[in-house]
Amino acid sequence: MGKVTSLDVAERAGVSRSAVSRVFTPGASVSKTTATKVRKAAAALGYRPNMLARAMNTGRSRIIGLVVAYLENQFYPEAIERLSKALQAKGYHVLVFMASNDSDATQSVIDELLDYQVDGIIAASVGLSNDLTKRCDGLGIPMVLFNRHQYDDRLSSVTSDNVAGGRKLADFLVAGGHRRIGHIAGWEGASTQIDREAGFIAGLKAAGHSLFARGLGNFDFETAKQAARDMFGGPERPDAVFVANDHMAFAVMDVLRFELGLRVPLDVSVVGYDDVTLSKWPSYDLTTVRQPANRMVAATVDVLMARLDKDDRTPKRVAIDGPLMIRGSARKPQGTAP
Known part of the structure:
Protein backbone atom coordinates (compact mmCIF):
# COMPACT_ATOMS: atom_id res chain seq x y z
CA MET A 1 0.00 0.00 0.00
CA GLY A 2 1.04 3.59 -0.62
CA LYS A 3 0.97 6.27 2.01
CA VAL A 4 -2.46 6.66 3.59
CA THR A 5 -3.83 10.19 3.37
CA SER A 6 -6.57 12.10 5.13
CA LEU A 7 -8.63 11.79 1.94
CA ASP A 8 -8.49 7.99 2.25
CA VAL A 9 -9.73 8.25 5.82
CA ALA A 10 -12.50 10.67 4.83
CA GLU A 11 -13.75 8.35 2.09
CA ARG A 12 -13.75 5.30 4.37
CA ALA A 13 -15.49 7.18 7.20
CA GLY A 14 -17.97 8.89 4.86
CA VAL A 15 -17.07 12.37 6.02
CA SER A 16 -15.33 15.41 4.54
CA ARG A 17 -11.58 15.84 4.55
CA SER A 18 -11.97 18.92 6.78
CA ALA A 19 -13.80 16.75 9.33
CA VAL A 20 -10.79 14.43 9.47
CA SER A 21 -8.55 17.44 10.02
CA ARG A 22 -10.73 18.69 12.88
CA VAL A 23 -10.70 15.29 14.60
CA PHE A 24 -6.91 15.36 14.75
CA THR A 25 -6.66 19.03 15.70
CA PRO A 26 -6.58 19.51 19.49
CA GLY A 27 -9.41 21.75 20.67
CA ALA A 28 -11.28 21.74 17.34
CA SER A 29 -15.06 21.38 17.37
CA VAL A 30 -16.30 18.00 16.13
CA SER A 31 -19.20 15.77 17.08
CA LYS A 32 -18.59 12.58 19.04
CA THR A 33 -20.18 10.49 16.29
CA THR A 34 -17.91 11.96 13.60
CA ALA A 35 -14.82 11.61 15.80
CA THR A 36 -15.61 7.94 16.44
CA LYS A 37 -16.09 7.17 12.72
CA VAL A 38 -12.91 8.98 11.73
CA ARG A 39 -10.73 7.39 14.40
CA LYS A 40 -12.10 3.94 13.55
CA ALA A 41 -11.33 4.47 9.84
CA ALA A 42 -7.87 5.87 10.65
CA ALA A 43 -7.05 2.85 12.81
CA ALA A 44 -8.19 0.44 10.11
CA LEU A 45 -6.05 2.16 7.47
CA GLY A 46 -3.06 2.79 9.73
CA TYR A 47 -3.31 6.55 9.27
CA ARG A 48 -1.48 9.07 11.42
CA PRO A 49 -1.63 12.83 10.80
CA ASN A 50 1.54 14.53 9.56
CA MET A 51 2.20 17.01 12.34
CA LEU A 52 5.18 18.58 10.57
CA ALA A 53 3.13 19.30 7.47
CA ARG A 54 0.34 20.75 9.59
CA ALA A 55 2.81 23.01 11.39
CA MET A 56 4.03 24.32 8.04
CA ASN A 57 0.46 24.99 6.89
CA THR A 58 -0.80 26.61 10.09
CA GLY A 59 2.37 28.25 11.37
CA ARG A 60 1.81 26.49 14.72
CA SER A 61 3.90 23.49 15.75
CA ARG A 62 1.95 22.90 18.98
CA ILE A 63 5.30 22.29 20.65
CA ILE A 64 6.34 24.02 23.86
CA GLY A 65 10.04 24.15 24.65
CA LEU A 66 10.85 23.47 28.31
CA VAL A 67 14.34 24.54 29.36
CA VAL A 68 15.66 23.21 32.68
CA ALA A 69 18.91 24.09 34.40
CA TYR A 70 19.30 20.97 36.53
CA LEU A 71 17.31 18.00 37.79
CA GLU A 72 19.25 17.11 40.96
CA ASN A 73 16.81 19.15 43.02
CA GLN A 74 13.81 16.86 43.52
CA PHE A 75 11.42 19.78 43.05
CA TYR A 76 12.09 19.93 39.31
CA PRO A 77 11.30 16.37 38.17
CA GLU A 78 7.98 16.63 40.00
CA ALA A 79 7.22 20.07 38.58
CA ILE A 80 8.24 19.09 35.04
CA GLU A 81 5.95 16.07 35.13
CA ARG A 82 3.05 18.33 36.16
CA LEU A 83 3.92 20.90 33.49
CA SER A 84 4.10 18.23 30.79
CA LYS A 85 0.74 16.75 31.72
CA ALA A 86 -0.92 20.17 31.92
CA LEU A 87 0.40 21.19 28.50
CA GLN A 88 -0.55 17.85 26.94
CA ALA A 89 -4.08 18.35 28.24
CA LYS A 90 -4.11 21.59 26.23
CA GLY A 91 -3.06 19.71 23.09
CA TYR A 92 0.63 20.64 23.15
CA HIS A 93 3.74 18.49 22.98
CA VAL A 94 6.68 19.21 25.25
CA LEU A 95 10.31 19.31 24.13
CA VAL A 96 12.70 19.27 27.10
CA PHE A 97 16.20 20.73 26.82
CA MET A 98 18.84 20.85 29.53
CA ALA A 99 20.71 24.13 30.00
CA SER A 100 22.87 25.76 32.65
CA ASN A 101 23.14 29.11 34.36
CA ASP A 102 25.82 30.10 31.84
CA SER A 103 24.25 32.63 29.46
CA ASP A 104 26.18 31.38 26.41
CA ALA A 105 25.12 27.78 26.99
CA THR A 106 21.53 28.86 27.56
CA GLN A 107 21.54 30.86 24.32
CA SER A 108 22.72 27.77 22.43
CA VAL A 109 19.84 25.76 23.85
CA ILE A 110 17.27 28.43 22.97
CA ASP A 111 18.71 28.57 19.44
CA GLU A 112 18.02 24.85 19.09
CA LEU A 113 14.48 25.29 20.39
CA LEU A 114 13.82 28.04 17.86
CA ASP A 115 14.99 25.67 15.11
CA TYR A 116 12.12 23.39 16.12
CA GLN A 117 9.65 26.23 15.54
CA VAL A 118 8.28 26.00 19.09
CA ASP A 119 5.14 27.98 19.84
CA GLY A 120 6.31 29.03 23.29
CA ILE A 121 9.06 28.53 25.87
CA ILE A 122 9.02 27.81 29.60
CA ALA A 123 12.38 28.38 31.28
CA ALA A 124 12.65 26.64 34.66
CA SER A 125 15.30 28.27 36.89
CA VAL A 126 17.27 29.48 33.88
CA GLY A 127 18.64 32.99 33.56
CA LEU A 128 18.22 34.71 30.19
CA SER A 129 20.33 37.39 28.58
CA ASN A 130 18.76 40.65 27.44
CA ASP A 131 19.65 39.86 23.81
CA LEU A 132 17.95 36.47 23.99
CA THR A 133 14.83 37.94 25.52
CA LYS A 134 14.72 40.60 22.81
CA ARG A 135 15.13 37.98 20.09
CA CYS A 136 12.25 35.80 21.32
CA ASP A 137 10.07 38.85 21.80
CA GLY A 138 10.83 40.00 18.26
CA LEU A 139 9.88 36.59 16.86
CA GLY A 140 6.59 36.68 18.74
CA ILE A 141 7.45 33.58 20.79
CA PRO A 142 6.04 33.97 24.31
CA MET A 143 8.24 32.94 27.19
CA VAL A 144 7.37 32.29 30.83
CA LEU A 145 9.95 31.90 33.59
CA PHE A 146 9.09 29.15 36.08
CA ASN A 147 10.47 29.37 39.64
CA ARG A 148 12.64 32.31 38.63
CA HIS A 149 12.02 35.93 37.74
CA GLN A 150 14.09 38.65 36.14
CA TYR A 151 13.77 42.41 36.30
CA ASP A 152 12.66 42.63 32.69
CA ASP A 153 9.25 44.05 31.80
CA ARG A 154 9.02 41.81 28.72
CA LEU A 155 9.11 38.55 30.68
CA SER A 156 6.31 36.78 32.50
CA SER A 157 7.23 34.72 35.54
CA VAL A 158 5.62 32.40 38.06
CA THR A 159 7.26 31.71 41.43
CA SER A 160 6.32 30.99 44.98
CA ASP A 161 6.34 34.07 47.21
CA PRO A 292 2.76 25.15 45.77
CA ALA A 293 3.79 23.28 42.60
CA ASN A 294 0.25 22.54 41.41
CA ARG A 295 -0.79 26.19 41.56
CA MET A 296 2.52 27.34 40.09
CA VAL A 297 2.11 24.96 37.15
CA ALA A 298 -1.51 26.00 36.58
CA ALA A 299 -0.57 29.68 36.63
CA THR A 300 2.36 29.10 34.25
CA VAL A 301 0.16 27.30 31.73
CA ASP A 302 -2.57 29.95 32.03
CA VAL A 303 -0.12 32.79 31.40
CA LEU A 304 1.44 31.00 28.43
CA MET A 305 -1.92 30.07 26.88
CA ALA A 306 -3.14 33.66 27.18
CA ARG A 307 -0.05 34.84 25.31
CA LEU A 308 -0.41 32.13 22.64
CA ASP A 309 -4.08 32.96 22.09
CA LYS A 310 -3.18 36.66 21.85
CA ASP A 311 -5.82 37.38 24.49
CA ASP A 312 -3.33 39.13 26.74
CA ARG A 313 0.20 40.03 25.73
CA THR A 314 0.88 41.96 28.94
CA PRO A 315 3.68 40.20 30.87
CA LYS A 316 2.57 38.85 34.24
CA ARG A 317 4.61 38.37 37.41
CA VAL A 318 2.88 35.85 39.67
CA ALA A 319 4.10 35.03 43.20
CA ILE A 320 2.08 32.35 45.03
CA ASP A 321 2.20 32.04 48.79
CA GLY A 322 3.19 28.66 50.23
CA PRO A 323 2.61 27.33 53.76
CA LEU A 324 5.22 26.55 56.39
CA MET A 325 5.31 22.78 56.93
CA ILE A 326 6.36 22.18 60.54
CA ARG A 327 8.03 18.82 61.16
CA GLY A 328 10.71 17.39 63.42
CA SER A 329 13.97 18.88 62.13
CA ALA A 330 13.59 22.12 64.07
CA ARG A 331 12.70 23.05 67.63
CA LYS A 332 9.09 24.17 67.76
CA PRO A 333 7.88 27.35 69.48
CA GLN A 334 5.89 26.82 72.65
CA GLY A 335 2.25 26.21 71.94
CA THR A 336 2.89 24.73 68.50
CA ALA A 337 0.84 21.60 67.84
CA PRO A 338 2.99 18.43 67.91
Whole structure:
Protein backbone atom coordinates (compact mmCIF):
# COMPACT_ATOMS: atom_id res chain seq x y z
CA MET A 1 0.00 0.00 0.00
CA GLY A 2 1.04 3.59 -0.62
CA LYS A 3 0.97 6.27 2.01
CA VAL A 4 -2.46 6.66 3.59
CA THR A 5 -3.83 10.19 3.37
CA SER A 6 -6.57 12.10 5.13
CA LEU A 7 -8.63 11.79 1.94
CA ASP A 8 -8.49 7.99 2.25
CA VAL A 9 -9.73 8.25 5.82
CA ALA A 10 -12.50 10.67 4.83
CA GLU A 11 -13.75 8.35 2.09
CA ARG A 12 -13.75 5.30 4.37
CA ALA A 13 -15.49 7.18 7.20
CA GLY A 14 -17.97 8.89 4.86
CA VAL A 15 -17.07 12.37 6.02
CA SER A 16 -15.33 15.41 4.54
CA ARG A 17 -11.58 15.84 4.55
CA SER A 18 -11.97 18.92 6.78
CA ALA A 19 -13.80 16.75 9.33
CA VAL A 20 -10.79 14.43 9.47
CA SER A 21 -8.55 17.44 10.02
CA ARG A 22 -10.73 18.69 12.88
CA VAL A 23 -10.70 15.29 14.60
CA PHE A 24 -6.91 15.36 14.75
CA THR A 25 -6.66 19.03 15.70
CA PRO A 26 -6.58 19.51 19.49
CA GLY A 27 -9.41 21.75 20.67
CA ALA A 28 -11.28 21.74 17.34
CA SER A 29 -15.06 21.38 17.37
CA VAL A 30 -16.30 18.00 16.13
CA SER A 31 -19.20 15.77 17.08
CA LYS A 32 -18.59 12.58 19.04
CA THR A 33 -20.18 10.49 16.29
CA THR A 34 -17.91 11.96 13.60
CA ALA A 35 -14.82 11.61 15.80
CA THR A 36 -15.61 7.94 16.44
CA LYS A 37 -16.09 7.17 12.72
CA VAL A 38 -12.91 8.98 11.73
CA ARG A 39 -10.73 7.39 14.40
CA LYS A 40 -12.10 3.94 13.55
CA ALA A 41 -11.33 4.47 9.84
CA ALA A 42 -7.87 5.87 10.65
CA ALA A 43 -7.05 2.85 12.81
CA ALA A 44 -8.19 0.44 10.11
CA LEU A 45 -6.05 2.16 7.47
CA GLY A 46 -3.06 2.79 9.73
CA TYR A 47 -3.31 6.55 9.27
CA ARG A 48 -1.48 9.07 11.42
CA PRO A 49 -1.63 12.83 10.80
CA ASN A 50 1.54 14.53 9.56
CA MET A 51 2.20 17.01 12.34
CA LEU A 52 5.18 18.58 10.57
CA ALA A 53 3.13 19.30 7.47
CA ARG A 54 0.34 20.75 9.59
CA ALA A 55 2.81 23.01 11.39
CA MET A 56 4.03 24.32 8.04
CA ASN A 57 0.46 24.99 6.89
CA THR A 58 -0.80 26.61 10.09
CA GLY A 59 2.37 28.25 11.37
CA ARG A 60 1.81 26.49 14.72
CA SER A 61 3.90 23.49 15.75
CA ARG A 62 1.95 22.90 18.98
CA ILE A 63 5.30 22.29 20.65
CA ILE A 64 6.34 24.02 23.86
CA GLY A 65 10.04 24.15 24.65
CA LEU A 66 10.85 23.47 28.31
CA VAL A 67 14.34 24.54 29.36
CA VAL A 68 15.66 23.21 32.68
CA ALA A 69 18.91 24.09 34.40
CA TYR A 70 19.30 20.97 36.53
CA LEU A 71 17.31 18.00 37.79
CA GLU A 72 19.25 17.11 40.96
CA ASN A 73 16.81 19.15 43.02
CA GLN A 74 13.81 16.86 43.52
CA PHE A 75 11.42 19.78 43.05
CA TYR A 76 12.09 19.93 39.31
CA PRO A 77 11.30 16.37 38.17
CA GLU A 78 7.98 16.63 40.00
CA ALA A 79 7.22 20.07 38.58
CA ILE A 80 8.24 19.09 35.04
CA GLU A 81 5.95 16.07 35.13
CA ARG A 82 3.05 18.33 36.16
CA LEU A 83 3.92 20.90 33.49
CA SER A 84 4.10 18.23 30.79
CA LYS A 85 0.74 16.75 31.72
CA ALA A 86 -0.92 20.17 31.92
CA LEU A 87 0.40 21.19 28.50
CA GLN A 88 -0.55 17.85 26.94
CA ALA A 89 -4.08 18.35 28.24
CA LYS A 90 -4.11 21.59 26.23
CA GLY A 91 -3.06 19.71 23.09
CA TYR A 92 0.63 20.64 23.15
CA HIS A 93 3.74 18.49 22.98
CA VAL A 94 6.68 19.21 25.25
CA LEU A 95 10.31 19.31 24.13
CA VAL A 96 12.70 19.27 27.10
CA PHE A 97 16.20 20.73 26.82
CA MET A 98 18.84 20.85 29.53
CA ALA A 99 20.71 24.13 30.00
CA SER A 100 22.87 25.76 32.65
CA ASN A 101 23.14 29.11 34.36
CA ASP A 102 25.82 30.10 31.84
CA SER A 103 24.25 32.63 29.46
CA ASP A 104 26.18 31.38 26.41
CA ALA A 105 25.12 27.78 26.99
CA THR A 106 21.53 28.86 27.56
CA GLN A 107 21.54 30.86 24.32
CA SER A 108 22.72 27.77 22.43
CA VAL A 109 19.84 25.76 23.85
CA ILE A 110 17.27 28.43 22.97
CA ASP A 111 18.71 28.57 19.44
CA GLU A 112 18.02 24.85 19.09
CA LEU A 113 14.48 25.29 20.39
CA LEU A 114 13.82 28.04 17.86
CA ASP A 115 14.99 25.67 15.11
CA TYR A 116 12.12 23.39 16.12
CA GLN A 117 9.65 26.23 15.54
CA VAL A 118 8.28 26.00 19.09
CA ASP A 119 5.14 27.98 19.84
CA GLY A 120 6.31 29.03 23.29
CA ILE A 121 9.06 28.53 25.87
CA ILE A 122 9.02 27.81 29.60
CA ALA A 123 12.38 28.38 31.28
CA ALA A 124 12.65 26.64 34.66
CA SER A 125 15.30 28.27 36.89
CA VAL A 126 17.27 29.48 33.88
CA GLY A 127 18.64 32.99 33.56
CA LEU A 128 18.22 34.71 30.19
CA SER A 129 20.33 37.39 28.58
CA ASN A 130 18.76 40.65 27.44
CA ASP A 131 19.65 39.86 23.81
CA LEU A 132 17.95 36.47 23.99
CA THR A 133 14.83 37.94 25.52
CA LYS A 134 14.72 40.60 22.81
CA ARG A 135 15.13 37.98 20.09
CA CYS A 136 12.25 35.80 21.32
CA ASP A 137 10.07 38.85 21.80
CA GLY A 138 10.83 40.00 18.26
CA LEU A 139 9.88 36.59 16.86
CA GLY A 140 6.59 36.68 18.74
CA ILE A 141 7.45 33.58 20.79
CA PRO A 142 6.04 33.97 24.31
CA MET A 143 8.24 32.94 27.19
CA VAL A 144 7.37 32.29 30.83
CA LEU A 145 9.95 31.90 33.59
CA PHE A 146 9.09 29.15 36.08
CA ASN A 147 10.47 29.37 39.64
CA ARG A 148 12.64 32.31 38.63
CA HIS A 149 12.02 35.93 37.74
CA GLN A 150 14.09 38.65 36.14
CA TYR A 151 13.77 42.41 36.30
CA ASP A 152 12.66 42.63 32.69
CA ASP A 153 9.25 44.05 31.80
CA ARG A 154 9.02 41.81 28.72
CA LEU A 155 9.11 38.55 30.68
CA SER A 156 6.31 36.78 32.50
CA SER A 157 7.23 34.72 35.54
CA VAL A 158 5.62 32.40 38.06
CA THR A 159 7.26 31.71 41.43
CA SER A 160 6.32 30.99 44.98
CA ASP A 161 6.34 34.07 47.21
CA ASN A 162 9.98 33.60 48.17
CA VAL A 163 10.24 36.79 50.22
CA ALA A 164 7.23 35.83 52.34
CA GLY A 165 8.55 32.27 52.67
CA GLY A 166 11.91 33.44 53.95
CA ARG A 167 10.17 35.71 56.44
CA LYS A 168 8.06 32.79 57.74
CA LEU A 169 11.18 30.74 58.43
CA ALA A 170 12.86 33.60 60.31
CA ASP A 171 9.75 34.15 62.44
CA PHE A 172 9.54 30.42 63.18
CA LEU A 173 13.17 30.09 64.29
CA VAL A 174 13.06 33.22 66.42
CA ALA A 175 9.82 32.06 68.06
CA GLY A 176 11.54 28.75 68.80
CA GLY A 177 14.09 30.55 70.96
CA HIS A 178 17.05 30.40 68.59
CA ARG A 179 19.59 33.20 68.84
CA ARG A 180 22.56 32.09 66.72
CA ILE A 181 20.87 31.65 63.35
CA GLY A 182 22.81 30.84 60.20
CA HIS A 183 21.98 30.64 56.50
CA ILE A 184 23.41 28.42 53.76
CA ALA A 185 22.62 30.18 50.51
CA GLY A 186 21.98 28.84 47.04
CA TRP A 187 23.36 30.26 43.80
CA GLU A 188 23.55 34.00 44.38
CA GLY A 189 22.54 34.86 40.82
CA ALA A 190 19.12 33.26 41.26
CA SER A 191 16.10 35.38 42.12
CA THR A 192 14.86 32.54 44.33
CA GLN A 193 17.98 32.81 46.48
CA ILE A 194 17.95 36.62 46.53
CA ASP A 195 14.30 36.81 47.55
CA ARG A 196 14.39 34.02 50.13
CA GLU A 197 17.40 35.51 51.86
CA ALA A 198 15.92 39.01 51.72
CA GLY A 199 12.75 37.83 53.43
CA PHE A 200 14.75 35.84 55.99
CA ILE A 201 17.05 38.75 56.88
CA ALA A 202 14.06 41.11 57.13
CA GLY A 203 12.36 38.72 59.54
CA LEU A 204 15.44 38.46 61.72
CA LYS A 205 15.88 42.23 61.73
CA ALA A 206 12.26 42.82 62.72
CA ALA A 207 12.84 40.59 65.75
CA GLY A 208 16.03 42.41 66.71
CA HIS A 209 18.39 39.73 65.39
CA SER A 210 21.07 39.58 62.74
CA LEU A 211 22.54 36.68 60.80
CA PHE A 212 25.05 34.76 62.94
CA ALA A 213 26.79 32.92 60.10
CA ARG A 214 26.48 32.54 56.33
CA GLY A 215 27.72 29.88 53.93
CA LEU A 216 27.33 29.27 50.21
CA GLY A 217 25.90 26.01 48.85
CA ASN A 218 25.13 27.07 45.26
CA PHE A 219 22.11 24.70 45.22
CA ASP A 220 24.62 21.83 44.95
CA PHE A 221 24.63 18.80 47.26
CA GLU A 222 28.40 18.44 47.72
CA THR A 223 28.99 22.18 47.98
CA ALA A 224 26.31 22.38 50.67
CA LYS A 225 28.01 19.59 52.62
CA GLN A 226 31.27 21.53 52.66
CA ALA A 227 29.44 24.70 53.69
CA ALA A 228 27.99 22.77 56.64
CA ARG A 229 31.44 21.51 57.66
CA ASP A 230 32.82 25.03 57.56
CA MET A 231 29.90 26.53 59.48
CA PHE A 232 29.54 23.88 62.20
CA GLY A 233 33.05 22.46 62.50
CA GLY A 234 34.25 25.00 65.09
CA PRO A 235 33.24 25.81 68.68
CA GLU A 236 31.13 28.88 67.75
CA ARG A 237 28.38 27.25 65.76
CA PRO A 238 24.80 28.32 65.02
CA ASP A 239 21.93 26.81 66.95
CA ALA A 240 19.73 26.94 63.81
CA VAL A 241 20.25 27.17 60.07
CA PHE A 242 18.02 28.03 57.14
CA VAL A 243 19.20 26.15 54.04
CA ALA A 244 17.97 27.75 50.82
CA ASN A 245 16.35 24.58 49.45
CA ASP A 246 15.52 21.07 50.62
CA HIS A 247 18.05 19.43 48.30
CA MET A 248 20.88 21.20 50.14
CA ALA A 249 19.19 20.79 53.52
CA PHE A 250 19.43 17.00 53.22
CA ALA A 251 23.18 17.34 52.60
CA VAL A 252 23.55 19.63 55.61
CA MET A 253 21.61 17.26 57.88
CA ASP A 254 23.77 14.32 56.79
CA VAL A 255 26.95 16.21 57.70
CA LEU A 256 25.57 17.41 61.04
CA ARG A 257 24.41 13.98 62.15
CA PHE A 258 26.84 11.53 60.59
CA GLU A 259 30.10 13.50 60.37
CA LEU A 260 29.91 16.00 63.24
CA GLY A 261 27.80 13.96 65.66
CA LEU A 262 25.28 16.76 66.27
CA ARG A 263 21.67 16.05 67.15
CA VAL A 264 18.91 17.51 65.00
CA PRO A 265 17.04 19.38 66.42
CA LEU A 266 18.43 19.12 69.98
CA ASP A 267 21.80 20.67 69.10
CA VAL A 268 20.81 22.51 65.93
CA SER A 269 17.56 23.13 64.08
CA VAL A 270 17.47 22.83 60.30
CA VAL A 271 14.84 24.31 57.98
CA GLY A 272 14.62 24.25 54.19
CA TYR A 273 12.51 25.41 51.27
CA ASP A 274 10.48 23.49 48.62
CA ASP A 275 8.76 20.63 50.50
CA VAL A 276 9.83 17.90 48.11
CA THR A 277 8.61 14.35 48.73
CA LEU A 278 11.81 13.37 50.54
CA SER A 279 11.17 16.08 53.15
CA LYS A 280 8.33 14.01 54.56
CA TRP A 281 10.41 10.88 54.99
CA PRO A 282 11.10 10.00 58.66
CA SER A 283 14.86 10.01 58.02
CA TYR A 284 14.73 13.79 57.41
CA ASP A 285 11.31 14.98 58.65
CA LEU A 286 12.27 18.44 57.43
CA THR A 287 10.55 21.66 58.43
CA THR A 288 10.27 23.64 55.21
CA VAL A 289 8.23 26.10 53.18
CA ARG A 290 6.13 24.38 50.55
CA GLN A 291 6.37 25.59 46.98
CA PRO A 292 2.76 25.15 45.77
CA ALA A 293 3.79 23.28 42.60
CA ASN A 294 0.25 22.54 41.41
CA ARG A 295 -0.79 26.19 41.56
CA MET A 296 2.52 27.34 40.09
CA VAL A 297 2.11 24.96 37.15
CA ALA A 298 -1.51 26.00 36.58
CA ALA A 299 -0.57 29.68 36.63
CA THR A 300 2.36 29.10 34.25
CA VAL A 301 0.16 27.30 31.73
CA ASP A 302 -2.57 29.95 32.03
CA VAL A 303 -0.12 32.79 31.40
CA LEU A 304 1.44 31.00 28.43
CA MET A 305 -1.92 30.07 26.88
CA ALA A 306 -3.14 33.66 27.18
CA ARG A 307 -0.05 34.84 25.31
CA LEU A 308 -0.41 32.13 22.64
CA ASP A 309 -4.08 32.96 22.09
CA LYS A 310 -3.18 36.66 21.85
CA ASP A 311 -5.82 37.38 24.49
CA ASP A 312 -3.33 39.13 26.74
CA ARG A 313 0.20 40.03 25.73
CA THR A 314 0.88 41.96 28.94
CA PRO A 315 3.68 40.20 30.87
CA LYS A 316 2.57 38.85 34.24
CA ARG A 317 4.61 38.37 37.41
CA VAL A 318 2.88 35.85 39.67
CA ALA A 319 4.10 35.03 43.20
CA ILE A 320 2.08 32.35 45.03
CA ASP A 321 2.20 32.04 48.79
CA GLY A 322 3.19 28.66 50.23
CA PRO A 323 2.61 27.33 53.76
CA LEU A 324 5.22 26.55 56.39
CA MET A 325 5.31 22.78 56.93
CA ILE A 326 6.36 22.18 60.54
CA ARG A 327 8.03 18.82 61.16
CA GLY A 328 10.71 17.39 63.42
CA SER A 329 13.97 18.88 62.13
CA ALA A 330 13.59 22.12 64.07
CA ARG A 331 12.70 23.05 67.63
CA LYS A 332 9.09 24.17 67.76
CA PRO A 333 7.88 27.35 69.48
CA GLN A 334 5.89 26.82 72.65
CA GLY A 335 2.25 26.21 71.94
CA THR A 336 2.89 24.73 68.50
CA ALA A 337 0.84 21.60 67.84
CA PRO A 338 2.99 18.43 67.91
